[in-house]
Amino acid sequence: MGKAKGKSRGLAYLQQVRPQAVSHLLRFFRESGQHLEPRTRFLISIVTKVINLSPRGLQQYVRRALAEGASPDEIIDAVLCAYPCAGLTKVVDALDVILDMKLPGFEAPGEGGDSTAAEGQAASAEDEWVEVGTREELGEAERLEVNVADRSLAVFEADGEVFVIDGLCPHRSGPLVRGQLQGKTVTCPLHQWQFDLESGVCQDNPGVRVGTYEVRVEDDGRILVKL
Ligand code: FES
Structure with a gap:
């Protein structure tokens, strides 16, 4: 039997073979x-x-x-x-x-993530700079999607600066690299939450942030990000 969406197989099975045994309980859950x-x-x-x-x-x-x-x-x-x-x-x-679960915004120490949160702390020995592309590759779209160390990153050029943020929206994992860019703000293409590329803060919900990363652009145009 396939897994019923959003509930355990065991519960779905009980509903099928002993509906009277679970109906009151499920009603209680629905109404509480x-x-x-x-x-x-x-x-x-x-x-x-x-x-x-x-x-x-x-x-x-x-x-x-x-x-x-x-x-x-x-x-x-x-x-x-x-x-x-x-x-x-x-x-x-x-x-x-x-x-x-590898969700944006939840990173164990040493697994990279939000460089802003690391401000004031000594740099970890595990920090490393990783090349994620070149300025040329950003192209006219001024963006690039890359996968580094098991994470999706979105690279943007905005107002002459390069920014790297987590590629998946913290709301429902919308692809931020496909979002509309206006100044230093990117708008998620799925439900239009807006994120500041510098701080990662969601303008619609300031308690929510997308991960941001320290970036270095070399003289030859290579873009490095600190993980
Ligand atoms: S997935 Fe980005 S706003 Fe909903």
């Missing part, structure tokens, strides 16, 4: 929390999934919360809210699950 807006509801669900240590449920509600505009910081806060009940081990395990 209806006075909460979806983002808050999904953040609370994250807390419960950390306490229950349910990796699949946790992944599901992290994605849903992000899709409703929750920021990575809010997700981490939700995980930490589980601490008094779940304890440190479950909190750390939950963070491992989230890091394994």
Whole structure:
């Protein structure tokens, strides 16, 4: 039997073979929390999934919360809210699950990511400069999509400067390289969230950011990014 979208195979099977056993429970789930807006509801669900240590449920509600505009910081806060009940081990395990999802905005130390967040810290020995293309390759479109170290990056030239940000929108993974560029602002082609290329901050939702990277352009036009 195929997996029903958004629910476990086990639950779908129970619904099929013992509908009366789960109908009340499912109704309860449908109706509970209806006075909460979806983002808050999904953040609370994250807390419960950390306490229950349910990796699949946790992944599901992290994605849903992000899709409703929750920021990575809010997700981490939700995980930490589980601490008094779940304890440190479950909190750390939950963070491992989230890091394994490789979502924009969640990077483990040493895995590269947002250079702005690293300000004031000593440069890690693991930091490295990686060539991602040349100014010439940016072409008239003034953009380039590259995949480096298992991550998609978008390279833009705006107002004479080169910027590198995560290629996937933190909302629903829209391809930012295909977004409209206006000054130093790129607009996601899927739902039109706008991001500042310098800070990565989402202008529609300041709690959300896309990862930004330190860039160096060599005299010969090569573009290097610090991961
Ligand atoms: S995917 Fe929705 S705004 Fe980018």
